[in-house]
Amino acid sequence: MKKWLIHDSWRHLIGISISLFALFPLYLVVISSFSSSGSLQLTSFIPKEISFKNFHLLFNNPAIPYLTWVKNSLVIAGSVAILSVVIGSASAFAFSRLAFKGRKTGIQLLLLVQMFPAILAISAVYVIMERVYKFAPAIGLGTQAGLLLVYLGGAMGVNIWLLKGFVDSIPAELDEAAKIDGASAVQTFWLIFVPLAAPVLAVVSLLSFIGTFNEFILARLFLVDMQNRTVAVGLQQFIGGQYSQNWGPFAAGSILASIPIVIIFLSLQKYIVSGLTAGSVKG
Amino acid sequence: MLTYLIRGKVALFMKVILLSLIVAILLMLAQSAFAQREYVIALFLALTIFVLTITYLTKVSIPLKFFVPGILLLIAFVLGPILYTVTMSAFNYKTGNIISKEEAIVQIKARAIEADPSGVSFDIKLGKSDGKEAILASDVAKSEYFISTPVSRIPIAAGDVTLDANGVAITAPNFTALTNSEFANADKIYSTKHFMYEGKTFIALEGFEAGVLSRQALEYLPASDEFRSLIDGSIYRDNGRGNYSLPNDKTAILEPGWRAPIWFENYTKIFTDARVRGPLVKVFIWTVVFATATVLTTFALGLLLALALNKPIRGRRIYRSILVLPYAMPSVMSILIWGGMFNTEFGAINTLFGTHIAWFSDPNFARLAVILVNLWLGFPYFYLISSGSLQAIPSELLEAAAIDGANPRQIFRKITLPLLLQILSPLLIASFAFNFNNFNLIYLLTGGGPRNELDGQIAGATDILISYTYKIAFGSGTQDLGLASAISLIIFVLVASISLYGLRKSKVLDTFA
Structure with a gap:
């Protein structure tokens, strides 16, 4: 036997066994999505057939508006990702760079607020948006616009906090030099900070995108209408009722919806890990 | 180029357009919130408009320009709900105690209707009389007929009505039956009305074709904030916890209740x-x-x-x-x-x-x-x-x-x-x-x-x-x-x-x- 195999065998043993643990559910979903039985059963490890029935069902069954759900998720998560970073980075810049009264208190308050788990205020959000619905049906409970606003507000705390940490790390000499050259705060922000921070802004916005895409319970409470749902809510409701029939399309649907997220995640791994070590945990 | 976009007239123009658009929307929302008596929300929206215009149209503070949008969103959707959670935790706010006290009083009055002990009921037709909601009631056994509205009751002689096969009056002078399209929306309007009869009794609808002689079981006394039973005279008082109840029997409460402050009771519980x-x-x-x-x-x-x-x-x-x-x-x-x-x-x-x-x-x-x-x-x-x-x-x-x-x-x-x-x-x-x-x-x-x-x-x-x-x-x-x-x-x-x-x-x- 080769030397490396003997010497490192315990490492490979651990690596392989835990990899199997990691892969097992994912493998199961993949073979279920290509099986025609429509259940999440483990009949054999090697699939006996490859059927596209589930994928076909997903796109052609009017009772499952899967593409609409995907579109909803993309629109909502995309808007939150862009808007929260645009608004959040301006606030972060102010907190990090500009001198004003009560800045310290503001930062401490921000720290406390971003620590508040959104889920704890969920009944309050629900009741408030129910009341908003009575005078503004377009942005109240049950609407995507309302959900978007709630997400946007919720993303603010963490995003301002993360981005502030980044702005702090940009050397102050840069904007001092700009100031001496006569640049206003607004110019410093747009001409110095934004170009420098562009990669970080992209990462934070993609993180917001993943976080929003993954959000479940608010979307569940808000989006009652079938056509309005996000992928997560749609697919969950879909297997909620009848048990084994719907697992096939569910498997197909969740794989398709997961692929972009997994790709984004893997390509951002480095940033995500460093962002996490800065003290936040993915939901 | 970028500098031009930020400082130039184009930028100013865009800024003004965007700001007026946002302010216009917020103003509309504030108005409808005010109209719906959501005063806290209306006040918040008004303050938002004020802060936005001050920040972006004057040179009061540059830092404000940067963090106002983010902070406003945080206040509206994070801080607001947190404060609302704190408020709710001090209230008796649960199934049966969801609405406000004013709404509860209205609903208690509406529910406090019971059938008159005489057990009299009438066959009725829904319609209008002099443009008002009215019913044409028939007592088939006695061959008595009358038109009743919430404010009047006019007996009709038997000769003036036409009867259907069951002996129920279907037409009468000064009475127009509802058309089919009007009928569709009739339930909400007619079911809450009290149609006049004699003394303190009135006719309440039971479905679209029958009316039951009813009476008010409770009366509200605004001066002392009490409900008095018109049957046995017992008094229901505000028990301080979101319900009217009998002073000597706290379990005898009137439904529905309202959300009432109970301060720390949810915590002590x-x-x-x-x-x-x-x-x-x-x-x-x-x-x-x-x-x-x-x-x-x-x-x-x-x-x-x-x-x-x-x-x-x-x-x-x-x-x-x-x-x-x-x-x-x-x-x-x-x-x-x-x-x-x-x-x-x-x-x-x-x-x-x-x-x-x-x-x-x-x-x-x-x-x-x-x-x-x-x-x-x-x-x-x-x-x-x-x-x-x-x-x-x-x-x-x-x-x-x-x-x-x-x-x-x-x-x-x-x-x-x-x-x-x-x-x-x-x-x-x-x-x-x-x-x-x-x-x-x-x-x-x-x-x-x-x-x-x-x-x-x-x-x-x-x-x-x-x-x-x-x-x-x-x-x-x-x-x-x-x-x-x-x-x-x-x-x-x-x-x-x-x-x-x-x-x-x-x-x-x-x-x-």
Whole structure:
């Protein structure tokens, strides 16, 4: 036997066994999505057939508006990702760079607020948006616009906090030099900070995108209408009722919806890990 | 070019357009909020408009221009709900006590109608008389007919009406029956009306074709804020807790009640009322066990992997990409998939091990499943950060220990692990705080179950504090928003203390404390 195999065998043993643990559910979903039985059963490890029935069902069954759900998720998560970073980075810049009264208190308050788990205020959000619905049906409970606003507000705390940490790390000499050259705060922000921070802004916005895409319970409470749902809510409701029939399309649907997220995640791994070590945990 | 965009006239023009658009929308919202008597929301919107215009049209403060939009959003959708949670926690705010006192009084009056003891009823036709809602009532047995509106009653001679096959009057002078299209919306209008009869009795509709002689059972006395029974004269007083009740029998309350301030009662109830405290203590213990077990298992497995792969062995990159997959998958999907895998009949877990375990029906198996799934979801995170931190430990330290004759186990226990724990303790604490509120996992995997159906409690064996609170607020039985808010705030204090302790350890606070 080769030397490396003997010497490192315990490492490979651990690596392989835990990899199997990691892969097992994912493998199961993949073979279920290509099986025609429509259940999440483990009949054999090697699939006996490859059927596209589930994928076909997903796109052609009017009772499952899967593409609409995907579109909803993309629109909502995309808007939150862009808007929260645009608004959040301006606030972060102010907190990090500009001198004003009560800045310290503001930062401490921000720290406390971003620590508040959104889920704890969920009944309050629900009741408030129910009341908003009575005078503004377009942005109240049950609407995507309302959900978007709630997400946007919720993303603010963490995003301002993360981005502030980044702005702090940009050397102050840069904007001092700009100031001496006569640049206003607004110019410093747009001409110095934004170009420098562009990669970080992209990462934070993609993180917001993943976080929003993954959000479940608010979307569940808000989006009652079938056509309005996000992928997560749609697919969950879909297997909620009848048990084994719907697992096939569910498997197909969740794989398709997961692929972009997994790709984004893997390509951002480095940033995500460093962002996490800065003290936040993915939901 | 960019400078031009920021400073030029185009920019100013765009700014003004955007600002006027936003202000116009907010103004519209504020008006309709005011019209709907949502004064707090209207006030907030008005302040928002004020702040926005001051900030962007004057040169009061440059920092304000930067953080006003973010802070306004934070106030509206994070701080506002937090304050609202605090407010709700001081109220008796639950099923049966949802509406305001004014609405409750209206509803009590509307409900306090009972059939007259005489048991008289009439056959009726819905219609209009002189443009007002009216009914044409027939007493078939006595051949008596009359038109009744909420303000008048006019007897009609038998000769002036036409009768249908059953002897019910269908036309009369000065009475037009409803057309079919009017009929569709008639229910709401006619069912709440009191059509005049004699004295204190009136006719209330029962369906569209019958009216029952009824009387008001309760009367409201605004001066003393009491309801008086018109039957036996007993008095119902505001009991200070959101209901009108008899002074000597507190259980005899009038429905519905309203949301009334009860100050700290929701909090004291948590600690003193055994029916609330009992399940809550059980849930709390499981929450702590669950969060602790999750942190320990995910950290142990992640660290084991990090140690095993801390050497450039063959295929390390492949291992790495496979091992982060559970973390990269959207967790909602993977939790649902695991839920399917634990199914007793078809589930892959039972098939794989040849067992027939009812995972989600047995409390201990359900708890085991929850921890196992969370291990799968969470170990890649600790693998990633442990391998990062292992690199950060200076190799001189380890080499020096090896030269001094320490074996690998000793090196790990005396040097690597203590150092790692020191580096990672803030993250371990953050993970504990996160899992303390890991609502999605519990809600999507077990729904908090299994619950003991026999004692009728809503708390299940795998319910953590937050999922239990959700059930209290949105469950199928009595929804108690006041109690749920009080528990939420207690959870927040717990979690915030844990997180602040963690932050202090990571020294983030030192930079501006």
